Amino acid sequence: MAVARTRCVCLIGVTGHVIDVEADVGSGLSGMHLIGMLDTALSEARDRVRSAVVNSHYAWPDARITVSLFPASLPKRGSTFDLAIAVALLAAAGLVPRARVADSFFLGELGLDGSLRAVRGMLPSVLAAAGAGAGTVVVPARNGPEACLVPGVTVIPVSTLGELVGWLRSGDPINLPTLTDQLFGEPAPGASGDPGGEPGDGPDPSGGPGGPGGPDGPDGPGRPGNGLTGFSTGLSAGLSTGPDVSRTPNDAGSEAPAPDLCDVAGQPFARRALEVCAAGGHNLWMLGPPGTGKTMLAERLPTLLPALDRDEALEVTAIHSVAGTLPADRPLLGRPPFMAPHHTATIAAIIGGGSGTIRPGAVSLAHKGVLFMDEAPEFPANVLDALRQPLESGQVTVSRALGSVTFPARFMLVLAANPCPCAQRTRPEEPCRCTPAARRRYLARLSGPLLDRIDVKVSVMRATRRELFADRRFIESSRVVAERVLLARERAAKRFAGTPWRCNAEVPTGALHSEYRLPAKAMTPLLSCLDSGVLSARGLDRVLRVAWSLADLKDRGRPGVEETNAALGLWLGEER
Amino acid sequence: MAAKDELGRHGEQIAVGYLLQNGMQILDRNWRCPDGEIDVLARDGRALVVVEVKTRSGRTHGTALEAVNRAKLVRLRRLAVQWLSTRRERFESVRIDVVALERFAGDFAIRHERGVC
Secondary structure, rough: OOOEEEEEEEEOEEEEEEEEEEEEEEEEEEEEEEOOEHHHHHHHHHHHHHHHHOOOOOOOOOOEEEEEEEEOOOEEEOOOOOOHHHHHHHHOOOOOHHHHHOOEEEEOOEEOEEEEEEOOOOOHHHHHHHHHHOOEOOOOHHHHHHHHHOOOOOEEEEEEEHHHHHHHHHHOOOOOOOOOHHHOOHHHHHHHOOOOOOOOOOOOOOOOOOOOOOOOOOOOOOOOOOOOHHHHHHHHHHHHOOOOOOOOOOHHHHHHOOOOOOOOOOOOOHHHHHHHHHOOOOOEEEEEEOOOOOOHHHHHHHHHOOOOHHHHHHHHHHHHHHOOOOOOOOOOOOOHHHHHOOOOOOHHHHHEEEOOOOOOOOOEEEEEEOOEOOOHOOOOOOHHOOOOOHHHHHHEEEEEOEEEEEOOOEEEEEEEEEOOOOOOOOOEEOOOOOOHHHHHHHHOOOOOOHHOOOOOEEOOOOEEEEHHHHHHOOOHHHHHHHHHHHHHHHHHHOOOOOOOOOOOHOOOHHHHHOOOOHHHHHHHHHHHHHHHHOOEEEHHHHHHHHHHHHHHHOOOOOHHHHHHHHHHHHHHHHHO | OOOHHHHHHHHHHHHHHHHHHHHEEEEEEEEEEEOOOEEEEEEEEOOOOOOHHHHHHHHHHHHOOHOOOOOHHHHHHHHHHHHHHOOOOOEEEEEEEEEEEEEEEEEEEEEEEEEOO
16 A cells, blocks of 8 residues: 655636645556546546656556545646646655655646646646745746746756656755746846847856856755756746846837837827826727728837736736747746737637636736727627626636636726728718718717726827828837836826825725815816716716826826816817 | 467466465366356355456566456456356355466566455
């Protein structure tokens, strides 16, 4: 009777739950029994693990093997458990020391040849492991850079089962330096100015193969050159591409966002609206005929936003890791994401869902970034209205038979629409041929409650040739605007010190009318609109938030009547 | 006789010797009926033991123990009932054992799993 125990993580949404994996190799007829609420992919682990062990040239225990995953009440899915199952049963069979596997976490999917394959959701899994007090987490080599983002755990990237068994048997208490601290903690001089991701002179974390590990981590001496140095090469290459998380606008260029705001000539007012939205995190609605630059403007909004700070970047990366949309060469998403779902998208695609594993939708993938819905009236009405709840609460709860999952979803919504279905030019001498009823029906697809949640509404008109050329002289690049946005956001952040809010859009109603109450004079235009029914109570709050953003952009301590008037104009969608 | 059958016979001979050494009394060998065959029937104290002997020349095609699957065990149970119906003697219990033999370096490795079903 030999029982071995190890640990693994099961993901539900973006939350990881620690799973204990126990293996018992005992007497009885040969066979492997996997128990503990498994789905099909996990039941197939039996065959994958067997082939992987046999093809790694370890003897498959010719005995009755029982593998149990605890807590048994939690439904488990996916193939992340393969490695933990293999390690537990090798330990139970006495092929690796039991004590060495008991406290570590093992995550990864096994190939039939014993190679370790990358899995989705590595970042939230390792975060959960760290939360459970893990010292060591073994991950597939391809997931190494992602796993290393989590501070406080030793991540051991492994590419084959044989390599791992060799390490477990050798008894070397290897401490790979936790690369995370070097990425975030030190003011890395080489990393921020290094645009192309060349493994430069900067904090290349683990040096070359065989060499002592670069600048020493917090663990003291670098890792000795032993048989495992092969790991570090791939790892350092992946990490040196430099997730830039510092908040300087210069860094915006280092990840090469090709589009620039100066591409959109002839729309000074829309560009200004974009800047206001970027400064305060407000929602934007653009109405105008085709070809006027609505899509271009929306695509340039992320270039105006400041880079994500460390916590935000981890949060955003965790969501994309679960969705499997993380680019292989960039373990950490340092820039605000931009999601532009097609208008045929379903509710499940936008909000999140799925019959088995509940996957995040576009609203969560756009967390801390921009959700752009081009041709908004073409979206099904129920999809548009489903946006209302996440727009208010900043999170979305998806409930299915298996359980409910809450994903963060604090995004900036940008809607773009043509004024009518035909979208012909709107010159006075050649009016569009849609009937008034058709025009009304078209825009009425955007429900009032949804539009009530849009802070800034602009009409994007065709520019004449003269306007186009005149505008070219005053046009500013994304970089210049992003600097102003950053300053405005920093002023707001100073004001919000000690609160959980990060930008004006997040300030709750209560605070708007108590701490950040405006003088009566500034409120006059808003209150008269409230009295006449033009503004709803929520509309009033939204106008106030935009007014604060305008004040931040101008470096005024508090919005005056000028700002509230301008904000009201933006909310109503009137020219100035 | 084909080589595999010869190997099987040889294995059964070794298994019987092993069972006798372990104090069992052999009641029947290679008992056949239209439904199949029981390799060895033995008495262990007051229990009837239905023994399945599996011999392998190596591990290239899986282990001997693995080759005894659930369907085989179910068939053995059914055969045991049929065998009992031809006999007058009664047993307190019936159990199924597997004796697995694997040829290794010119000799046989023997494993005896009791009460597998």
